[in-house]
Amino acid sequence: MKKPQSVVISLITVICGFYLWELIDFNIVDTFSLQPWDYMTYSNQWYRLFTVALMHSTASTLPFHLAFNMMALHQLGTPLEYAFGKVRFLVIFLFSLLTGSIASSLFLVDTYSIGASGAVFGLFGAMIAAGNRIGVEAKGIYAIVAINFALGFTIGNVDWHAHLGGLIGGALVTKILITIKR
Numbered sequence: 090m091k092k093p094q095s096v097v098i099s100l101i102t103v104i105c106g107f108y109l110w111e112l113i114d115f116n117i118v119d120t121f122s123l124q125p126w127d128y129m130t131y132s133n134q135w136y137r138l139f140t141v142a143l144m145h146s147t148a149s150t151l152p153f154h155l156a157f158n159m160m161a162l163h164q165l166g167t168p169l170e171y172a173f174g175k176v177r178f179l180v181i182f183l184f185s186l187l188t189g190s191i192a193s194s195l196f197l198v199d200t201y202s203i204g205a206s207g208a209v210f211g212l213f214g215a216m217i218a219a220g221n222r223i224g225v226e227a228k229g230i231y232a233i234v235a236i237n238f239a240l241g242f243t244i245g246n247v248d249w250h251a252h253l254g255g256l257i258g259g260a261l262v263t264k265i266l267i268t269i270k271r
Contacts, residue, residue: 096175097166100182101159104205107143108155118144118203123190123251125197138190139183144203158205165212172223177266185211185259192254207251210234211259218263 111117123141124134146154170178189207213234220227234256241247 095167095170096179096182097163097170100166101162104143104145104159104162105155108145108147108152111144111147115147118201122201122203123194123197124201125199126194129194138187138194141190141193141203142186142205142208145205146203154204158209161209162205162212165209165216168223168225169212169215169219172219173266180266181211181215181259181262182208184262185209185214185255188258188261189251189253189255193248193251196250202248202251204248204251206248207255208259210237210252210255211262213237214256214259214261215263218260219267222267 121140121144123137129135129137169181186208189211193202193207213230216225216230217227219225238249241249241252
């Protein structure tokens with residue numbers, strides 16, 4: 090019997106596939122990156138609120154941006170998918186991505202944003218919200234989130250608005266899903 094495919098592994102596969110496409114044709118960033126809210130309103134390209142997660146920085150020889158996001162997606166997403174199921178996990182991921190993208194887009198000026206870290210921070214928020222219900226000690230997650238926010242402010246070119254929006258969105262939607270009976 091074939092083992093069912095993990096949503097987390099499917100997301101990682103698709104995002105990494107888009108990264109390979111980006112290496113071949115960097116112009117896809119122009120099509121899929123997140124733009125300032127005014128541009129989004131004018132162009133009506135709301136799909137960018139989700140496609141931003143498909144793009145990652147190719148600035149360095151090694152794909153650090155992609156690697157850290159995919160590692161975090163796997164480490165956080167796997168237990169969340171197990172605890173909530175495929176559909177509810179996907180709701181958490183996509184809602185976090187949406188809230189992170191909205192927060193980011195509202196504050197972008199003359200630039201664009203790329204990456205899945207808004208959604209990844211939403212998974213941190215989900216871990217905090219679910220906490221003991223899924224066997225996670227939230228205190229450890231608080232420390233990791235604080236360290237990641239600190240790094241975001243010191244490294245530069247990190248979209249902390251997306252991180253914060255995703256964190257809040259992930260915690261909120263997880264609390265809602267916990268209260269809704271299956």
